[in-house]
Amino acid sequence: MSTHDLYVHKTEAPLWQVPASGNARFSWDYDDGRDRLLALYQKGKDKQWDGQRRIDWDLEVDPYDPLGTPDEAMTLYGTSYWDKMNEAERGDLRRHYASWQFSQFLHGEQGAMVCAARIVEAVPDLDAKFYSATQTMDEARHAEIYGRFLHEKVGMLYPINDNLQSLLGDTLRDSRWDMPYLGMQVLIEGLALAAFGMIRDTTDKPLPKQILAYVMQDEARHVAFGRMALRDYYKQLSDAELREREEFVIEGCYLMRDRLKGNEVLENFGIPKAEAEAFSEGSEYLQLFRQLLFSRIVPCVRDIGLWGERLQRAYVDMGVFEMGNQNLDLLMAQDEEIAEKLDAERFAAEETARTDEVAEAIAEGARDSGPTGD
Ligand SMILES: [Fe+2]
Ligand SMILES: [Fe+2]
Numbered sequence: 001m002s003t004h005d006l007y008v009h010k011t012e013a014p015l016w017q018v019p020a021s022g023n024a025r026f027s028w029d030y031d032d033g034r035d036r037l038l039a040l041y042q043k044g045k046d047k048q049w050d051g052q053r054r055i056d057w058d059l060e061v062d063p064y065d066p067l068g069t070p071d072e073a074m075t076l077y078g079t080s081y082w083d084k085m086n087e088a089e090r091g092d093l094r095r096h097y098a099s100w101q102f103s104q105f106l107h108g109e110q111g112a113m114v115c116a117a118r119i120v121e122a123v124p125d126l127d128a129k130f131y132s133a134t135q136t137m138d139e140a141r142h143a144e145i146y147g148r149f150l151h152e153k154v155g156m157l158y159p160i161n162d163n164l165q166s167l168l169g170d171t172l173r174d175s176r177w178d179m180p181y182l183g184m185q186v187l188i189e190g191l192a193l194a195a196f197g198m199i200r201d202t203t204d205k206p207l208p209k210q211i212l213a214y215v216m217q218d219e220a221r222h223v224a225f226g227r228m229a230l231r232d233y234y235k236q237l238s239d240a241e242l243r244e245r246e247e248f249v250i251e252g253c254y255l256m257r258d259r260l261k262g263n264e265v266l267e268n269f270g271i272p273k274a275e276a277e278a279f280s281e282g283s284e285y286l287q288l289f290r291q292l293l294f295s296r297i298v299p300c301v302r303d304i305g306l307w308g309e310r311l312q313r314a315y316v317d318m319g320v321f322e323m324g325n326q327n328l329d330l331l332m333a334q335d336e337e338i339a340e341k342l343d344a345e346r347f348a349a350e351e352t353a354r355t356d357e358v359a360e361a362i363a364e365g366a367r368d369s370g371p372t373g374d
Contacts, residue, residue: 006150006157008096008268016165022175024121033127037228041127044134044221051145054214056346059207061153064091066098068204073285075262081271095156096265101195103158104260106146108192111168112222113139115184122177123229131225138218145211153207163259164188167252178233182245185226186304187252190297191260193219193335198292200338210342217339220332223300227328230304246311249301257290257318294320299328 004014032038074093076082085093116136120129150157160168171183193216200212234242266276280286298315301307302324315321 003147003151003157006155008099008156008158011159018169018172020118020172022122022177025124025177027124027126027129029126033125033130034228034232037127037131037225040221040225040228041131041134044131044138047218047221048134048137049141049214051141051148051211051214055145055210056207057148057152059210061149061205061207063154063156064088064095066095066102066154066205067199067208069094069097075266075279075283075286076271077283079279081269093265093269095154096158096268097262099150099154099156100158100262100265101199102146102150102154104161104164105192105196106143106150106157107160108164108188109139109143109146112184112189113143115171115180118172118180119177122180124177128225128229135222135225138222142215142218145215149208149211158264161260161264163255167255170248170252178230178245179248181226181230182248183252185222186230186300187249187256187297189219189222189226190300191256191293193223194293194296195289197295197335198289213339213342216335220335223296223328223332227300227303234305242306243308243310246306246308249306250311250314253294253297253314253318257293261286261290291318291320294318295323295326296328296331298323299326303328 071077071090074082074090074097076085076093082090113136116132116139119132120136123129123132167183167188171180171188174180174183196212196216196219200209200216203209203212234245237245261280263273263276263280266279267273271279294315298320301311307324312321315324
């Protein structure tokens, strides 16, 4: 079925066009770049993988419970709406939420691909262009995989959330070359990574777990890239220039925290806007989820040198200030380990199955030929 038929409601136009400003930059300096950035580029090339092969697409997914979400984690749980729903309607709601969430991942991955390509175009240094070219390919593979998951397994897509779209638009319209890094690599990817991680670590469904673990293995490199590039560049900026970037971060963080809750799903179920908002606000699970969403952004922002007083105050206000102490390197190393461990487990399980098959075939062969009798 075409994507168009899978959208829960008609999208306005099939194409979104964002006018770009700013310069494309060529560097004639082909000398060696920064060692750490070139090492990351090498790693980006070495670690490419193919989602058509690495992911076990034969695994079945129940579209009415794609992630194994427990009742208590549903926003409506504990409300009169939930009590009135039968099991089929609750399954429907689960499907819509999973579709909404993974659709935002999908649109975000496309955004990441476009931003990475934009960085290739605009960043002045060749080592950063090289690296970002590998990231462009990574993001294409991610969009491909989330798209396949939604098409084949969930069978439903949601349009991009308005506020995510507006942050993406602001990021792309800005002519300063560091803004795609800040808006995409730090803010949007930081949020996405935290959301991927929470689902990866809580779902008991093997297919989404594989997808998230493998995607996160790549994202660890992307975050490292953003940090390296911005840390170097922000050291050269004036205080006023740094404050402008901080304002952008503050606004983006509030926007994502307050406006990216999946209220569209509840409205689709006939729940009035204000009530949907109140349920999302009141849900303990969502509150925790929204705080944890910042676990990757806050330490990153601090690390790249955007840690002015106003920004710190905003994070205190959001209740996420302490997350600045998280060890990002450790989190990233864990993301890579989890993917490698998953590969090792799957490989071991396949080996066992193969050995069993061989043993069975031998036993069968022995039975068929039977004792010769003489
Ligand atoms: Fe990605
Ligand atoms: Fe990424």
